[in-house]
Amino acid sequence: MKQNSKYKYEYERPALASDCVMFGFDGGELKLLLIEREKEPFKNKWSLPGGFVFMQETTEECAKRILLEKAGIKNVFIEQLYTFSEIERDPRERIISVAYFALVNTQQYEVIAGRDTLKAEWFELSKVPKLAFDHSKIVKTAIQRLKGKVSYQPIGFELLNEKFTLTQLQALYEAILEEPIDKRNFRKKILGMGFLKALEEKEKNVAHKAARFYSFDKKAYKELTQKGIHFEL
Amino acid sequence: MKQNSKYKYEYERPALASDCVMFGFDGGELKLLLIEREKEPFKNKWSLPGGFVFMQETTEECAKRILLEKAGIKNVFIEQLYTFSEIERDPRERIISVAYFALVNTQQYEVIAGRDTLKAEWFELSKVPKLAFDHSKIVKTAIQRLKGKVSYQPIGFELLNEKFTLTQLQALYEAILEEPIDKRNFRKKILGMGFLKALEEKEKNVAHKAARFYSFDKKAYKELTQKGIHFEL
DNA sequence: ATCCTTAGTGTAAAATTTACACTAATATCA
DNA sequence: TGATATTAGTGTAAATTTTACACTAAGGAT
The missing domain is CATH 1.10.10.10 (Winged helix-like DNA-binding domain superfamily/Winged helix DNA-binding domain)
Structure with a gap:
């Protein structure tokens, strides 16, 4: 436990994060925005953009903030995907992730993505590498959802x-x-x-x-x- | 902050809970299992069975445990519904709820439900009262999901x-x-x-x-x- | 002017969905 | 024990939806 641990609770609490599966399309295959991790664990591995949920925001607000901070993207379609709570999904400590998926007009955002020092890149679905944490599982879930949903909702x-x-x-x-x-x-x-x-x-x-x-x-x-x-x- | 606050974190963390929407059917209208709250807030109001997620269990395991503890029900169909994260959804403090819905054969469990001191009761959907917290919203979401799902999955x-x-x-x-x-x-x-x-x-x-x-x-x-x-x- | 490429259009056959009404079986009641 | 009441179980024809399929139109490139 760090020295500057300021918040105390009677019961142990997992951390709460949000990860985003961003789908993009520019005519060929469907694409996914991935971010290269700069730190351990999974340093230099590709991962979904994600981050911890602040106390003053809902998980959806968090997901939108992440899209903006990590990819410069705003005002896009976003929907809650699933909550991943496997105990060992993060090797550091227990982190629950409320995952969202977003649909992005790639043309409009191609340039903006990766504007800060983060290495962000669009991957065609067939070329997505093995991802950090359980992110491959999250992506799989998102693809299923998108496929299922696209036939009965005009998304x-x-x-x-x-x-x-x-x-x-x-x-x-x-x-x-x-x-x-x-x-x-x-x-x-x-x-x-x-x-x-x-x-x-x-x-x-x-x-x-x-x-x-x-x-x-x-x-x-x-x-x-x-x-x-x-x-x- | 209580004196026996044993767990310390650098950043503030919301609590994590799970609530269950249990649907039952015995021939007439669809039913819902509700529990009367014994404590404030919402004392004596009807609510969904729910509880905090332990560190050693996934949210789904938590939901199953709740079904067992609060209604004596096990081995039933259960599926993650949605995660509710509105900041003020619980007046005490911030609590994120990963909601599940379960499908229960009412006949099989009618007797067992409410076995301990908890007051648990099946309500026909049309007779469900206004519930504690945002539970009415959760129920609404669950009904939508069940309706949508029943036509393309044999649940x-x-x-x-x-x-x-x-x-x-x-x-x-x-x-x-x-x-x-x-x-x-x-x-x-x-x-x-x-x-x-x-x-x-x-x-x-x-x-x-x-x-x-x-x-x-x-x-x-x-x-x-x-x-x-x-x-x- | 010719070529190459993609846009845009209709129809007939097959499959699916819909609407609809009577006979069969069994306990109850007179 | 025969009549009654109640729900189970079944087929068909019409309407609708889905499928398969091929040629002409427009515009830039050569």
Whole structure:
């Protein structure tokens, strides 16, 4: 026990932390933001961005703070994933981690990530190395959750620009679900749901027919949800 | 700070607890096990069974221990629900709660629950009073989760006897989803999935045609899952 | 002007879902 | 013991949804 141990409790308490699985997409495979650890344990190993929960913040606020501090990212979709409480998950002492997953538009944040001295890098899912602590397990859980969720909640849009083409959207779903989708059926279905707003704008400077941009119409989606109509792919 | 405060930390730490939402079913409406608080705060208010997490147990082990200690229940389906971390959720001090939900065969445990001095009682969902702390919110989250989950995972069986009739199973789904289901279509679909084993045994001493009993064939279900065939109602 | 590449579109067949009503079995009651 | 009351158990046709599939349009590059 350190000398400057200021807080005393009658019963032993585990430490509380939050780790974030950040998914990004820029057209190819789904990506994950990882951070190289600077200290022991697991020095120089890749890990999820994470940190201890302050007394004045909820775990979600903590997760958002971590995203900002470690990757310069804010205002993104974030959702609680799972709480990991294995006793030996951290070799130093007992630390409970409330994990979150975030969906990030990679294009928008590519540059900002890793702005301070931290070594942060996007990894394609198939190229993610073995991670520090139980972070590989956390990532696995997050992928499962994302796959499961993407078919019945319109969260995929969070990974794209505000304006996107249907081809981009389809590529995203194919990347997440890891299976090919029929172009015509996909368009029929997704447009039929009535929450995609066709924009006037089209792609520019492409060496082929320019694709129309669409945006996700949150208001229309909300109205549909309230009518009991639910997204399903 | 009490005098016998034996554990010292450099940074302030919240306490860690676990609360359990136990769902039970005995044919009518879905039920919830609640416990009357004996102490302040919220003295004499109904609350979820809960308790602090020990250093030698995971949160799930803690939840199972609570089920056993407070309701005499063991070997039931349990799953992590959500972690509640609002700063003021407990008026005494900051307590993080990792909530779990459990599915219990009410018939099997009716008697055991409330065996010690605790006042424990099953409440029909529509008759659940306002609960202590943020427990009403936890219950709401649990109901949402159960409703969402029951359609694509065969967890409903956990609420029934090992042997059940199709009518019982249908009644359970109707109770959870809160909507009527067509008898013939329900049977066609659920039997078509191939994980219900028809037993020889039938109901006895009923004043009408005796219904056949079925059981959930875990092995068959596992095989189907591995083949990529998934439950869906 | 030709080529290359991706956008955008419809239809027919198959599969699934829905709506719906009568006979069978068994204890109870008159 | 026969009538009654109650729930079990079953099939089919129509509607809807899902699937499979191929060509023309547009735009920059050569």
